[in-house]
Amino acid sequence: xxxxxGRTTVEEIAGEAGVSRATVYRAFPGGREEIVAxxxxxxxxxxxxxxxxxxxxxxxxxSMLVRGLMHAHAGMVDHRLLQRVLDVEPELVLPELQxxxxxxxxxxxxxxxxxxxxxxxCDDVDVDETCRWLARLTLSFIGNPGSWDxxxxxxxxxxxxxxxxxxxxxxx
Amino acid sequence: xxxxxxxxxxxxxxxVSRTAVAGRLALDPxxxxxxxxxxxxxxxxxxxxxxxxTLDDIARSAGLSRATLYRAFPGGRAAVKAxVTRYExxxxxxxxxAELVGVDDLPTMLTVxxxxxxxxxxxxxxxxxxxxxxxxxVLPQFLFRGLDDIFSLCRVFVAPHLQRFLGADEAVxxxxxxxxLVVMHLLSPGGSVDLTDRSAAEHxxxxxxxxxxxxxxxxxxxxxxxxxxxxxxANSPAPLAAATHxx
Numbered sequence: 001x002x003x004x005x006g007r008t009t010v011e012e013i014a015g016e017a018g019v020s021r022a023t024v025y026r027a028f029p030g031g032r033e034e035i036v037a038x039x040x041x042x043x044x045x046x047x048x049x050x051x052x053x054x055x056x057x058x059x060x061x062x063s064m065l066v067r068g069l070m071h072a073h074a075g076m077v078d079h080r081l082l083q084r085v086l087d088v089e090p091e092l093v094l095p096e097l098q099x100x101x102x103x104x105x106x107x108x109x110x111x112x113x114x115x116x117x118x119x120x121x122c123d124d125v126d127v128d129e130t131c132r133w134l135a136r137l138t139l140s141f142i143g144n145p146g147s148w149d150x151x152x153x154x155x156x157x158x159x160x161x162x163x164x165x166x167x168x169x170x171x172x
Numbered sequence: 173x174x175x176x177x178x179x180x181x182x183x184x185x186x187x188v189s190r191t192a193v194a195g196r197l198a199l200d201p202x203x204x205x206x207x208x209x210x211x212x213x214x215x216x217x218x219x220x221x222x223x224x225x226t227l228d229d230i231a232r233s234a235g236l237s238r239a240t241l242y243r244a245f246p247g248g249r250a251a252v253k254a255x256v257t258r259y260e261x262x263x264x265x266x267x268x269x270a271e272l273v274g275v276d277d278l279p280t281m282l283t284v285x286x287x288x289x290x291x292x293x294x295x296x297x298x299x300x301x302x303x304x305x306x307x308x309x310v311l312p313q314f315l316f317r318g319l320d321d322i323f324s325l326c327r328v329f330v331a332p333h334l335q336r337f338l339g340a341d342e343a344v345x346x347x348x349x350x351x352x353l354v355v356m357h358l359l360s361p362g363g364s365v366d367l368t369d370r371s372a373a374e375h376x377x378x379x380x381x382x383x384x385x386x387x388x389x390x391x392x393x394x395x396x397x398x399x400x401x402x403x404x405x406a407n408s409p410a411p412l413a414a415a416t417h418x419x
Contacts, residue, residue, distance in 0.1 A: 086316055091308030094315050098307060102360060124379075133380070136356050136363065144319040146348040163349055166384030 008032070040096040043082070044104065047075060052111055061119040061169060064112075065134070065160045066153065072142045073150035101139060108135035120170045130168055137164060199262055205244050206255065208234050213256050218298045222253065222309040257313055261321065264292065265329040272330065278337040278385075282350065282377045283370065285330060289354040290367035303359075314355050326351050338385060346385065 010031055014024045028034040054071045058064035076082065085093045109131035116134075117127050141150070141159075149155045161171070200206040212234035216225040227249045231241045245251040271288040275281040293299060302310040312318045326347035334343035353376070357367040366372050 090312040090316070090318075094311040095307040098311055098315070098359060105360075105363075122383075132363070136360075137352070140352045140356060143316045144323075146319070146323050146352075147344055162345070162384035167379050167382075 010035075036092065037096055040093060040100065043079075044097075044100055047072075047079070048104070048107065050075065061115050062157070062160055062165060064115055065138070065164055066156045069138065069141055069150055069160070070153065070156050072138075073145060076142055104139060105132055105135045108138060116169075122167055122170055125168055134164060134168075199259060200255075205236075205240070209236070209241060209244055209252060210256050210259050212236075213252050214260075214298075217256070217302075221301060221306050223306045227252070258321075261313075261325060264289075265325045267292065269329040269333070272333040275333075278334070279374070279377055279382060281333060281337070282346075282381055283373045285350050286353060286367045286373040286377070287370050289350070290357050290373075293354065293358045294361070294368050311359075314359060319351070319355070322351050322355070323348050342385060346381070349381065 010024050011021055013032075013035060014021045017024070024035075025031065028038065030037075051068060051072050055064045055068040058067050082093075109128070112131045112134055113127060116131055121127075141148070148159045150159075165171075200210065209230065213225070213230045216229045216233050220229070227238065227241065230249075230252060231238050234241070241252075242248065245255065247254075268285065268289050271284050272281055275284055299310065314322075327344055330347040330350065331340075331343040334346050337343075338346060354367065357363065357365070365376050367376070
């Protein structure tokens with residue numbers, strides 16, 4: 001994509017797609033805003049489908065989180081469209097991402113639940129609540145890792161042990 | 173006693189580095205041109221929201237000409253907005269720091285940090301208005317790269333206080349975690365934990381934050397137990413190599 005979303009007009013999108021403006025509006029009656037929302041949805045779905053595939057066969061819960069954080073971080077850094085939009089016009093895409101974050105937390109929590117339930121848990125851990133907690137933390141770290149180096153497996157493991165799983169999963 | 177010397181040295185280094193950073197973070201003094209513009213912009217924003225505030229509104233409210241305003245902020249509206257955000261963020265962290273100063277134990281300090289910050293944000297009517305009606309104007313401060321500024325202020329205003337109980341790297345990592353939790357709460361209140369509620373925050377600290385920390389005994393009159401404290405915690409994170417580098 002050569003131009004940024006905010007300055008992209010429906011005409012340009014129609015021209016690029018080889019359809020008329022009317023056809024675009026038939027598919028997206030809300031015009032540009034609706035197209036941005038659909039684009040965010042499809043990018044997020046692709047991102048998290050890929051992430052799920054990448055972690056599905058992890059040997060245990062801890063390595064699932066480590067693998068997931070590292071893969072998601074790399075995917076974020078390499079996501080050219082997202083990086084470009086964050087550079088140029090974050091105000092356009094962040095409300096959409098924020099709007100989707102609630103359902104994302106639910107989806108990630110659902111994904112984690114069977115794996116967490118199979119792990120050896122500390123006393124008084126509520127599986128549903130903990131899954132949502134871990135999902136929210138995961139999104140926060142994908143957005144910005146702070147001073148943690150999520151390209152380093154040892155460091156990511158330390159992060160997961162100290163800030164994700166301490167008090168949740170028993171360590172051998 | 174060598175331990176005391178080390179302690180004093182660490183404290184001295186902290187103060188020196190702290191002063192160096194704080195110099196760059198100083199707020200524009202009341203009465204300065206910049207401050208007059210910032211105050212006027214905050215006033216306008218409070219009345220109309222950011223998206224409806226123009227540079228002319230700010231100039232009129234400050235009783236200044238557009239030209240004067242541009243002289244102070246050559247970047248125009250975007251520069252004024254950035255200055256307001258910076259002013260409010262530094263001011264926010266100064267208030268939070270003031271709440272941490274007299275606290276004598278780690279669990280209370282973590283709890284106070286979470287509740288004081290969350291309450292302050294929940295009570296900020298302008299911020300809540302913007303989140304509700306013009307999220308594009310404020311979300312960039314709290315998501316993705318916007319967190320960089322918040323984290324670096326955590327290192328200056330919060331981490332040094334946590335360092336009374338934690339190693340330097342762990343103090344930084346923990347201050348960032350607190351910021352994450354406060355931002356998570358701000359952006360989706362009514363989620364799992366209400367951080368404006370003291371007992372809920374206390375519970376979170378006890379069950380989710382403390383178990384991941386190797387807590388240092390603050391002042392040890394019986395110094396022969398020095399090494400025991402960290403051995404008690406099998407999952408104490410090793411020093412965070414990249415803790416203080418800028419990203």
